[in-house]
Amino acid sequence: MTVDKRKVLSLEDRIPKIKEHRKRKANRRLIFLISLFFLLIILVIYFQSPLSHVANIKVEGNESVPDLSIIQESGLEKGDNIWKLDRKKIVQKLEEHQEIKEAKVKVGFPNTAVLEVVEYDxxxxxxxxxxxxxxxxxxxxxxxxxxxxxxxxxxxxxxxxxxxxxxxxxxxxxxxxxxxxxxxxxxxxxxxxxxxxxxxxxxxxxxxxxxxxxxxxxxxxxxxxxxxxxxxxxxxxxxxxxxxxxxxxxxxxxxxxxxxxx
Missing domain, CATH: 3.40.50.10960 (Rossmann fold)
Incomplete structure (x- = not known):
């Protein structure tokens, strides 16, 4: 029984290509895992560093109510974890102010909290x-x-x-x-x-x-x-x-x- 030489040659040609494809796939997976590892390290460092805490508080949209009054009314303080802010509670406090109709809380990267208000006319x-x-x-x-x-x-x-x-x-x-x-x-x-x-x-x-x-x-x-x-x-x-x-x-x-x- 004779073996088709073309089939043998074709298989021999494909083996290196298959190995190369597997090697590239393994390298991509390794790069992904290394990148994910470093990203997790960066996130851990960020959340443990002062960068994840409120360093600046900005007030926008106010004309009559002073910035300081709005900040005090919100209960927001510098040093609060910027990702653990109770936005609903802050908005509720601000809208209890007799001159404020609507309020929003936004986060500005890396550590700025923005209080947006709409005052009653x-x-x-x-x-x-x-x-x-x-x-x-x-x-x-x-x-x-x-x-x-x-x-x-x-x-x-x-x-x-x-x-x-x-x-x-x-x-x-x-x-x-x-x-x-x-x-x-x-x-x-x-x-x-x-x-x-x-x-x-x-x-x-x-x-x-x-x-x-x-x-x-x-x-x-x-x-x-x-x-x-x-x-x-x-x-x-x-x-x-x-x-x-x-x-x-x-x-x-x-x-x-x-x-x-x-």
Whole structure:
């Protein structure tokens, strides 16, 4: 029985190639295991070193609340393990702050913790006689006062921190800035028939009577309504039920007389 020489030669040619392939495969496996070993060593060293602990704390997105107050409120401290931070707890603490609407915690490599916050918008200010306290869009009055109030922000008078003020803040939030900026003062002037009654004094010289419940719905048309009036004749714009204008009588200019309904 004869053996096919071509088959013998073909097998002899393939054996070195198979050995070379196995050798390369073994080398790749060895390189992978060595790399994995060194990676594990590096990770162990990293987690045991100061690099894995918070060295820097950054605050982003805040305008009114100072960085230090936010950091203290979060409970985060330098030296905390950056990979063991209880982000949910930190966010919960930050959002308990009366001026912070939303919060996030991020990690910046290698050891920086970033506190991102979104503050409630300031809708208006309430005057205590000597100080101005911001009123937030959620109706809360900020504890710490501000020395000066922005010219464009309305001043609220006779309001208390309750549901009435909360509704007033919501209604102001619905209005565009160009209308809010025209309002100089908002006085809470409740009546027996309407506990939500308010009186506004505008920067353009008009007086407005309205009810908080329909305030934004009616006030959105203020520029259009005023454009139809004689700018030389000032008076009271009644937005309680419909929309009508009553000019000041002599002696009532700038609200000195009885320029509002009772």
């Amino acid at each position: 300031t809708i208006a200010y309430v005057s205590t006689g000597t100080e101005f306290h911001p009123i937030l869009e959620n109706g809360l009055i900020v504890n710490h006062p501000e020395g000066e109030v922005p010219v464009s922000a309305p001043i609220l008078s006779n309001f208390k921190e309750n549901q009435i003020l909360e509704e007033m803040a919501k209604e102001l939030k619905k209005l565009p800035p160009e209308i809010v900026n025209v309002i100089s003062e908002i006085h809470y002037t409740p009546k027996k028939t309407d506990k939500y009654h308010i009186t506004l004094y505008m920067n353009d010289g008009y007086e407005v009577t309205a009810t908080i419940l329909s305030f934004s719905e009616k006030m959105i048309h203020y520029p259009s309504f005023v454009s139809q009036l004689d700018p030389k004749v000032k008076g009271v714009i009644d937005l309680e039920v419909g929309s009508f204008f009553k000019a000041y009588e002599p002696g009532e200019e700038n609200g000195e007389g009885d320029g509002q309904e009772e």
